[in-house]
Amino acid sequence: MINEIMDDFSPVIRFTAVSVPNAHLIGAVTKHYIQSDTHQCQLAQYLNKKNPICHDGVNVSYMYPVQSNSIYVRTYERGVGFTNACGTAMTAAALVAKMTALVTSEEIIVYNPGGFVKCTVNNDGNNYEFLLTGNATITEYCLLQLNEEKYQWIICEQTTESIQYEKCIKFVKEHTAQFIM
Numbered sequence: 001m002i003n004e005i006m007d008d009f010s011p012v013i014r015f016t017a018v019s020v021p022n023a024h025l026i027g028a029v030t031k032h033y034i035q036s037d038t039h040q041c042q043l044a045q046y047l048n049k050k051n052p053i054c055h056d057g058v059n060v061s062y063m064y065p066v067q068s069n070s071i072y073v074r075t076y077e078r079g080v081g082f083t084n085a086c087g088t089a090m091t092a093a094a095l096v097a098k099m100t101a102l103v104t105s106e107e108i109i110v111y112n113p114g115g116f117v118k119c120t121v122n123n124d125g126n127n128y129e130f131l132l133t134g135n136a137t138i139t140e141y142c143l144l145q146l147n148e149e150k151y152q153w154i155i156c157e158q159t160t161e162s163i164q165y166e167k168c169i170k171f172v173k174e175h176t177a178q179f180i181m
Helices: 031-035 040-048 088-100 160-180
Strands: 014-019 022-026 057-069 070-077 081-083 106-112 114-123 127-134 140-145 151-157
Touching: 014 031, 014 088, 022 088, 031 057, 040 057, 040 070, 070 088, 088 106, 088 114, 088 127, 114 160
Parallel strands: 022 057, 070 106
Antiparallel strands: 014 022, 057 070, 070 081, 106 114, 114 127, 140 151
16 A cells, blocks of 8 residues: 555545554654644554454554655554654655655655654665664663652663753754644
8 A cells, every 4th residue: 555545544644554574554644633643543543453454453653744855753653652753663654755755855854752863765666775874872770769669760870962862852842843833
């Protein structure tokens, strides 16, 4: 399924199904569907319980084009729910954006609630190759016992990388609000 309307899903959203390598359903949406996650949540919950369409469930991402080289993606991950970032979903969305001409660049910036990554999508005929580039942040956590029954995770040591990451998240959230609100 490539860039098709599925009336059972939505009469206006075009969906593409890809495996990167796990199953993803990517919906190319308008601003309305990014501003509210209600429709995506209902569809994803339906497709991730017993249903006649996706027997094993599927990651459901809504993708909104930002510029000719960038997209915003929100993902409902199978078995998890909404996630701040999912590498395979970001890659799948970049692939779909390129396949359906929502972007023109081979290097695509993929914004998501947890930050952003760069995904390079190369096409040689019907063969696609991707490269996902992003950061990994290491933070050391300790488990603090508050009382006999209650515990809380706290940051034991915050690296300069994790401090920079927090600044990055703040920047993305501020700038995301500009193009999706």
